[in-house]
Structure formats: structure tokens, C-alpha cells
Amino acid sequence: MKLTILGGGGFRVPLVYEAVATGATGLRVDEIALQDVDAGRLRTITEVIDGVRRRLEADGRITHAPRVTASTDLREAVADADFVFSAVRVGGAEARTVDERVALNLGLLGQETIGPGGLAYALRTIPVALDIARAVADLAPAAWVINFTNPAGIVTEAMRSVLGNRAVGICDTPIGLVRRVGRLLGVDLVAGERGAEVDYVGLNHLGWLRSVTVDGTDRLPELLADDAALEEIEEARLIGKDWVRSDGALPNEYLYYYLHTASAIERITASATTRGEFLAKQQGDFYLAATDSMAGDATSPHTDSSCCSSPADLWRQTLHEREATYMAESRDEERREEDVAGGGYQEVALRLMTALATGRSERMILDVGNISAERQDAPASQRIVPELPADAVLEVLCTVDGEGVHPHPVAPVELGRLGMMASLRAAERKILEAAMTGSREAAWQGFSIHPLVSSPTLGAELLDGYIAGHPEIAALLVDQ
Structure with a gap:
């Protein structure tokens, strides 16, 4: 089995190797092909992986050491792959600083995936993601693409336009929330122990855990009523116990940036x-x-x-x-050790890959289409969230097996949450249009209507700033 990691010179890639080599999910991988545009970083990460391998061998923890190859050529790396992990960062970490500073200089939130910074990241990334999707479709048509690249929702949506259901997005924040709640209840919610069901719905980095049913009873209300329990849930500490209790749901931690925007900027x-x-x-x-x-x-x-x-x-x-x-600007204390631990992207990706490859069923929160790519013309009532477009990518609980990814139904989405999702989705749709057509006007609209901007004047200034700061965006938007 061949696993290709795009962005293979990235800092967190050795975590994927470690999970594979220690047999974290029991799946045997024969080759890990690393691809990156930066040959120097590829050499460094390959050397780190070699050190990780030697340490695992010394500790007796290694079960199978896959062969590691490295290339700067995309097509060589993806050819005949069974799975492709896409974890690219167009422009590198330096480009992220531009995303942040352009927004902050206008008094707006400067953050990687939330607000205008996230839209700028998407705008320069989507053309690359589409190139990746086309290469996979050409050279590894049976491969599954597991997208780590942020902003995960909109990038996954772009890749699905080429690959359909075989492109799936992942994020480790929703499952981290579910596990924290499960620890408090003494139930493995992810595995569905004691008939456990969770209702989590949203877009990537804009989602809510709305119910946690164990033995037929929703246990979330009792947790929300218990200050001591909420103190053990990182998201409740970030957002505020009174708010989550009033809202009747536990939010994804990134809701901090929407609910406490001024504080975050400060x-x-x-x-x-x-x-x-x-x-x-x-x-x-x-x-x-x-x-x-x-x-x-x-x-x-x-x-x-x-x-x-x-x-x-x-x-x-x-x-x-x-x-x-991580997210240090939202905390008054250093992140707790139990919140740092927990698996991360590499575990989510590997569990997803293992379920698809072996047929061993897994329950996971994933970024998937509002309806299957083959059923885009089906009635709206058959979508996960009927009020949102068929091709929108939502973050919901899914069962994964050898037949694919199967989203669970969710309860009707409350008007306030639906409004936030629709507003963000409208901005992202315009940025997706701009990335695919080169339309400067669409990009301006996308920045202007984002719920953390809501201003055509600021939208224009943001666009000018990102064109000046990002050569990729300047080259893309050439129609006007």
C-alpha cells in the first residue's frame, strides 16, 4: 500500500510516520511517498523520520517500517497511490503572517482560518488544490484524498469538484471536543459505547455539539448545568460557561473568534x-x-x-x-496537558484510511458533502442540512467502512446557527468562484460579506492588501 503525503516537508509529517510505523490502527503501509516544493525541508523531515524510526526500534515499538521516498515532483509522488494526504501550505508560514497582518492593520481579526485571513489562505490555495485533485484523478483514480489543508472546508469542497466523494476533509478539533465530553461521562462516545450518539453539525471551525445521548438519554443538559464539569471542557473555558449553558450546546473552540472577536483582536x-x-x-x-x-x-x-x-x-x-x-491568544493559562494530548490530525487521518482500506467500521467527525456527489440533483430534503447548497461541505458525524463515508443525519439546525453557517458559506462561495475563475470582483465580494468584515470598503482594502502581499493572489486575479 502506498501513502503519499503532499506537503511532505511539513513539520508534523513525522507524526504520521510514527503512527504508521507503530501500527496505531493495525494497517500496514509499504511506502510513504513525501512530496514538497521545498527540497531542503524534504531532506530535513526525511532525516527526522529516520531518527524517529531508530528511536522506535530501540524502544521496541515499531511494528513495520514503511519505505520512505521523497520527491519535489507532484505527479511522481501521487502516481499509483492508494491514499493521498494533502497537507500543503502555499507560500509557507511567511504567507500566513501576511494573512494576519493585512487584516490586523485594518482593525480586523488576523487568524489563519477564521475571518479574512482564512479567505486569503483559501484564495491562494484552491488553485493548487485543484491541480492536486487533477493529478490524482489522472494518475491514481482509485485513491482517496484526505485533506488536512486549511481552511479545510472550502479546500475540500474545491477538491470534491474534481474527485467527488473520494475527497474527504479532516479536522481534529471536533473529535477532541467529543472525547473531552466522553471522559467526563465515562463513555467512549467515538466508538458508540452504550448506544452513544452525538449530534455535531457545522462548517469547518464553525460547529456545535448539540446532544450526547447515552443509554437513550441526552446527557448534555446535565453537563451544561455543572460548573465543575464545564471547567474540564476546554471549549467551555474558552467561550464562557454562562454562554454555552445559555446556548444549549458546546461549540467548536474556534467559535471563540466569532463570539469574542474584539477580545481576540486585542x-x-x-x-x-x-x-x-x-x-x-x-x-x-x-x-x-x-x-x-x-x-x-x-x-x-x-x-x-x-x-x-x-x-x-x-x-x-x-x-x-x-x-x-496553540490558540494562545484565547487563554489566560498555558494549555493543559490533557488538552494537548489526544491524537491530532495524524490519528484522525490514519483511522479514516484504515476504515476505508480494511472495511473495519469507524465513527468520525469529517468534512463531507451536504449530499453525495452523485446525487446533487436530489431533492433538498435529502441533504444533511436542507437549507444549504448540495455541494456545501459540512462537518458532521460519519460512519466509515470499506464502502466509503456515510454521514449521519442531524437534527434540524436552529436559525441562529444556520444563519452563521449560511453567512460564512456565502463568503466562501465567492472566494471559491474567484479562485476558479480569477474574478477580482468575486474576491472583493467574498471579503466584503464575510461575517467578521461586513463592509465593501474594508473588503476592497483587504483585497488590495492581499494582492500586494501575495504574488499568488496577484497572479490569479487578472481579469480586472
Whole structure:
């Protein structure tokens, strides 16, 4: 079995290798093909993976070490793949800093996937995602594409326009919320223990856990009424216990940016660096230090004693700091260890891959079409959320098996939540149109109608700023 990882020089790729090599899901992978446009980062991550492999062997934890190949050629990497993990970052971490700063300079939220920064990220990423989808359709037509690339919802939707149901998006935040609730109840909600059912619905990074049924009883109301229980749920601490109790649902943690926008902007601007700037420096330092370590250069001006550590050791040190500071602007305390742990993207992706490959059923929250790609003309009543377009990508509980991905039905979506989803979906639809047609007007509309912008004037200024800051966007929008 061949697994291709696009964005294979990315910082979190060794986590995927570790999960595969230790047999985390029991699936045997023969080859992991890494592809990245940055040959230097590919070399570094390949060396990190080699160090991870040696450590796993020494600890007796390895079950099967897949062969690792690396290439900068997309078509070579995806040819004959069984699964493709897409985790690309167009423009690198440096482009993320532009996404953030252009918005912040206008008094708007500067964040990677939420608000105008997320739209800018999508605008420069969708053309690349479409190229990937076409390459897969041509060279590995039976492959499943599991999309990690943010913003996951809109990028997955673009890929589905080429690949149909064989493109699925993943995010680890919804399942993290479900697991936190399950720990409190002493029930494995993911596995459906004791007849457990969860109703989670939304768009990527805009979703809600609305009911948790165990032994036929919805246990969510009692959790919402219990301050001590809510204190153990990271999302409730972020958003506010009184609000989640009033709202009658537990939100995805990213709702913080919608419900506490002014506070988020204030915290981000008060920090010495944005999250993107922090990661750009942190990862830049890591890759430089790892390169020095590989070269054995103890006199490097880039690092001090860190040059004596192996690339794998440097990677683990950097990884912990990265995870512990995730969404730091939303917290008054360092992230709790139990909230850092829990599997992450690599576990979600590997469980999805294993279910599809072996037929062993899994329940997962995934980004999927509002209705199957083959049934776009079916009546609206047959969609997961009838009020939203057939091709919209929603985040809902699914069962996955050898036949594919099967979304569970959800209860009717309340008007307030539906309004938030529709408003965001309208902005994303315009950005998708701009990315696929090069329409500057569509891009302007997309930025202007986003619920965290709501201004044609600011929309125009955002667009000008992103055209100036991103060569990819400037090259794309050439029609006017």
C-alpha cells in the first residue's frame, strides 16, 4: 500500500510516520511517498523520520517500517497511490503572517482560518488544490484524498469538484471536543459505547455539539448545568460557561473568534508577534538548526548548543512548544496537558484510511458533502442540512467502512446557527468562484460579506492588501 503525503516537508509529517510505523490502527503501509516544493525541508523531515524510526526500534515499538521516498515532483509522488494526504501550505508560514497582518492593520481579526485571513489562505490555495485533485484523478483514480489543508472546508469542497466523494476533509478539533465530553461521562462516545450518539453539525471551525445521548438519554443538559464539569471542557473555558449553558450546546473552540472577536483582536495585537510570526520563526529556527545538525556544523551562527542535538531531538523539543501554545491568544493559562494530548490530525487521518482500506467500521467527525456527489440533483430534503447548497461541505458525524463515508443525519439546525453557517458559506462561495475563475470582483465580494468584515470598503482594502502581499493572489486575479 502506498501513502503519499503532499506537503511532505511539513513539520508534523513525522507524526504520521510514527503512527504508521507503530501500527496505531493495525494497517500496514509499504511506502510513504513525501512530496514538497521545498527540497531542503524534504531532506530535513526525511532525516527526522529516520531518527524517529531508530528511536522506535530501540524502544521496541515499531511494528513495520514503511519505505520512505521523497520527491519535489507532484505527479511522481501521487502516481499509483492508494491514499493521498494533502497537507500543503502555499507560500509557507511567511504567507500566513501576511494573512494576519493585512487584516490586523485594518482593525480586523488576523487568524489563519477564521475571518479574512482564512479567505486569503483559501484564495491562494484552491488553485493548487485543484491541480492536486487533477493529478490524482489522472494518475491514481482509485485513491482517496484526505485533506488536512486549511481552511479545510472550502479546500475540500474545491477538491470534491474534481474527485467527488473520494475527497474527504479532516479536522481534529471536533473529535477532541467529543472525547473531552466522553471522559467526563465515562463513555467512549467515538466508538458508540452504550448506544452513544452525538449530534455535531457545522462548517469547518464553525460547529456545535448539540446532544450526547447515552443509554437513550441526552446527557448534555446535565453537563451544561455543572460548573465543575464545564471547567474540564476546554471549549467551555474558552467561550464562557454562562454562554454555552445559555446556548444549549458546546461549540467548536474556534467559535471563540466569532463570539469574542474584539477580545481576540486585542489579545493578538497586544502580543509581540502573531501566531504566524511565532511559527515562522520557530519553524525557521528548527529547520536551520536541523540542517546544521545534519552538516555537523558546531560553529553555526544560527544556533548555539542546539546544533549538537539530532534533527529528531530538535523536532520533538519544538513540537511540544508548538502544541502547548496553540490558540494562545484565547487563554489566560498555558494549555493543559490533557488538552494537548489526544491524537491530532495524524490519528484522525490514519483511522479514516484504515476504515476505508480494511472495511473495519469507524465513527468520525469529517468534512463531507451536504449530499453525495452523485446525487446533487436530489431533492433538498435529502441533504444533511436542507437549507444549504448540495455541494456545501459540512462537518458532521460519519460512519466509515470499506464502502466509503456515510454521514449521519442531524437534527434540524436552529436559525441562529444556520444563519452563521449560511453567512460564512456565502463568503466562501465567492472566494471559491474567484479562485476558479480569477474574478477580482468575486474576491472583493467574498471579503466584503464575510461575517467578521461586513463592509465593501474594508473588503476592497483587504483585497488590495492581499494582492500586494501575495504574488499568488496577484497572479490569479487578472481579469480586472
